[in-house]
Amino acid sequence: MNPENTRELLINMGPQHPATHGVLRLVLEIEGEVIKKCIPYIGYLHRGVEKLSEDLTYVQSLPLTDRLDYLSSMINNVGFCIAVEKLMGISVPERAKFIRTMMSEMARICSHLVWIATHALDVGAMTVFLYAMRDREKLLELFEMVTGARLTVSYPRVGGVRCDVNQEFLDELYKFVNEFPKKVEEYETLIDRNRVWLRRTKGVGVITAEEAINWGLTGPTLRGSGVYYDIRKFFPYDAYDKVEFEVPLGKNGDIYDRYKCRMLEFRQSAKIIKQCIELLPEGAILADDALRIRMPSSPLKIDKKDIQFEIYIEDKSIEDFINKFTEVYASIEAPKGELGFYIVCDDSAKPYRMRVRAPSFVHAGVLPRLCEGALIADVIANIGSIDIVLGECDR
Amino acid sequence: MRFVEVIKKILLIEIIKGLWLTLRMLFSKPVTIQYPLERRKVHDGFRGKHALVRDPINGNDKCIGCMRCTTVCPSRCIHIKRAKTENKMVVTDYIIDASRCIYCAYCVEACPVCALVLTEDYEYSFYKRENLIFNKDQLLKNWDEFVKKWQKDYYFNKFWQPPGIDPSRWPKTKREQGPIPLKRGLEIERERVDESNSR
Numbered sequence: 001m002n003p004e005n006t007r008e009l010l011i012n013m014g015p016q017h018p019a020t021h022g023v024l025r026l027v028l029e030i031e032g033e034v035i036k037k038c039i040p041y042i043g044y045l046h047r048g049v050e051k052l053s054e055d056l057t058y059v060q061s062l063p064l065t066d067r068l069d070y071l072s073s074m075i076n077n078v079g080f081c082i083a084v085e086k087l088m089g090i091s092v093p094e095r096a097k098f099i100r101t102m103m104s105e106m107a108r109i110c111s112h113l114v115w116i117a118t119h120a121l122d123v124g125a126m127t128v129f130l131y132a133m134r135d136r137e138k139l140l141e142l143f144e145m146v147t148g149a150r151l152t153v154s155y156p157r158v159g160g161v162r163c164d165v166n167q168e169f170l171d172e173l174y175k176f177v178n179e180f181p182k183k184v185e186e187y188e189t190l191i192d193r194n195r196v197w198l199r200r201t202k203g204v205g206v207i208t209a210e211e212a213i214n215w216g217l218t219g220p221t222l223r224g225s226g227v228y229y230d231i232r233k234f235f236p237y238d239a240y241d242k243v244e245f246e247v248p249l250g251k252n253g254d255i256y257d258r259y260k261c262r263m264l265e266f267r268q269s270a271k272i273i274k275q276c277i278e279l280l281p282e283g284a285i286l287a288d289d290a291l292r293i294r295m296p297s298s299p300l301k302i303d304k305k306d307i308q309f310e311i312y313i314e315d316k317s318i319e320d321f322i323n324k325f326t327e328v329y330a331s332i333e334a335p336k337g338e339l340g341f342y343i344v345c346d347d348s349a350k351p352y353r354m355r356v357r358a359p360s361f362v363h364a365g366v367l368p369r370l371c372e373g374a375l376i377a378d379v380i381a382n383i384g385s386i387d388i389v390l391g392e393c394d395r
Numbered sequence: 396m397r398f399v400e401v402i403k404k405i406l407l408i409e410i411i412k413g414l415w416l417t418l419r420m421l422f423s424k425p426v427t428i429q430y431p432l433e434r435r436k437v438h439d440g441f442r443g444k445h446a447l448v449r450d451p452i453n454g455n456d457k458c459i460g461c462m463r464c465t466t467v468c469p470s471r472c473i474h475i476k477r478a479k480t481e482n483k484m485v486v487t488d489y490i491i492d493a494s495r496c497i498y499c500a501y502c503v504e505a506c507p508v509c510a511l512v513l514t515e516d517y518e519y520s521f522y523k524r525e526n527l528i529f530n531k532d533q534l535l536k537n538w539d540e541f542v543k544k545w546q547k548d549y550y551f552n553k554f555w556q557p558p559g560i561d562p563s564r565w566p567k568t569k570r571e572q573g574p575i576p577l578k579r580g581l582e583i584e585r586e587r588v589d590e591s592n593s594r
Contacts, residue, residue, distance in 0.1 A: 056469055059467070060467065060468075060469040060501075063469050063497055063499040063501075066497075127413075127417055134426050144437075144438050144441060145438045148438075148441050148442040148513075148554065149441070149442050149498060152497065152498070152499075154499045154500075161559075162557055163553060163554075163557035163559055163560070164557075164558040164559025164560075166558070186416060189412055189413055189416050190413045190416060193409035193412075194409055194410065195404075195409070284559075285559040285560070286559070286560055286561065286564075288561075
């Protein structure tokens with residue numbers, strides 16, 4: 001065939017492609033193996049969480065946030081709770097803060113384990129997937145022990161946490177955390193020096209620090225480029241100002257550095273959990289002025305109107321905090337990046353507007369920048385390295 | 396240094412290390428279980444199949460129709476039908492649409508009389524959606540089925556009284572709720588009552 005007759009080819013990658021981590025659809029304009037243009041299409045997993053929460057009370061909106069980033073539902077819950085607490089001026093007891101920190105780090109490990117599992121699987125290493133899932137199972141079991149659910153935990157509560165942890169759980173967790181760095185070494189034995197892995201990741205998907213900031217990247221994806229930014233350090237929430245940890249940084253901003261960052265985060269998370277268990281204070285786990293789950297004012301009142309439109313916050317005059325805040329933004333460090341909740345409150349028990357600043361949404365936007373000029377195989381590696389979850393992206 | 400690197404590359408050191416790890420794993424204890432034949436232990440307080448608690452004394456459900464579960468439910472899957480007979484409110488039907496339920500257990504926590512429970516039973520699947528809409532009879536049947544599987548003499552759900560929460564936040568009936576006697580436990584209770592009566 002003569003070269004004049006060749007043309008660019010449009011191909012669809014996804015939404016059913018197994019390596020796009022969910023239902024991400026990428027339209028690739030390719031010339032041979034090289035990608036000329038890449039357009040991500042999102043919205044296949046849109047469930048209207050933000051709109052839905054306008055019709056639910058603050059307490060009821062909490063289980064919805066589980067379904068954002070379902071790999072680390074605990075952190076989503078914590079983020080939402082912190083936003084509502086900021087809105088209503090509730091201060092959380094110390095013990096609850098430590099439990100939340102501990103649980104958040106467990107969720108971070110969980111999420112990163114799925115990331116390393118799927119990322120390695122996409123690039124071609126099957127064994128890591130199996131080993132990572134083995135360790136994740138242990139963590140999910142620990143979640144089940146305390147919260148009663150493995151994935152969608154709904155554990156934190158506005159003003160504290162839902163139920164107390166027992167000694168059995170703490171012992172098991174301590175044992176796990178002590179063993180965990182060895183497990184991380186196992187993964188590293190398998191892929192860290194592997195020549196296939198290095199060829200696929202080193203120097204691929206490079207993004208410089210300045211560009212990364214301009215694209216709005218956060219979390220390990222940003223830190224891989226060597227930018228020191230971590231909400232846990234800069235705007236400490238919960239008990240992060242009471243524990244010691246380092247923020248691992250990359251240098252080149254390629255896929256390998258992002259991978260390295262997350263691998264180091266495993267160890268830091270384990271370190272934080274260990275400190276939390278050691279420092280865990282005694283005391284209450286729910287603030288006195290926390291919202292109550294119980295609903296209508298008198299239990300046997302049977303007025304339909306009352307049941308459906310009753311304001312569900314008891315013992316607290318809403319005007320009090322309305323005068324202080326009307327809108328609030330609180331962000332936390334999710335495994336994927338900065339997860340923010342923006343809540344506008346009118347004088348009802350339901351959020352007037354809730355908006356989620358989802359890291360996956362921002363990160364999906366940077367895909368064209370990373371993929372253009374690369375090869376088709378690198379698209380998969382890039383998707384893996386920015387670690388997106390489409391449940392959070394589409395909300 | 397360079398020479399060493401070349402040797403390492405030729406001898407596939409890093410790959411052999413990885414393979415050695417996987418070979419070692421061959422002799423370690425497997426972490427998988429043969430599911431239908433063996434089952435993993437479910438922790439207490441697991442949020443599974445819905446059930447209405449059968450009152451050990453009168454054999455009926457305990458629901459008083461206060462509608463708290465209906466109000467608190469985020470997915471609005473609980474429907475309670477009530478009727479007024481002789482100036483008394485009677486719960487005629489209690490429907491949970493399990494296909495809509497998100498298993499948050501808010502209803503269990505909100506219930507003032509501990510009438511509702513998400514049991515530790517997680518194996519229930521049907522060919523038809525209609526079967527997932529549990530009415531009152533089905534919910535009581537779920538409880539009986541669960542009780543058959545339950546090994547211990549007493550049952551107490553964690554979310555009736557979440558540990559660590561100040562009891563003054565709960566209504567009186569909830570505060571005083573003790574473990575529910577089942578089978579053998581019921582007999583023990585009866586014996587105790589008989590003994591105290593004979594004395």
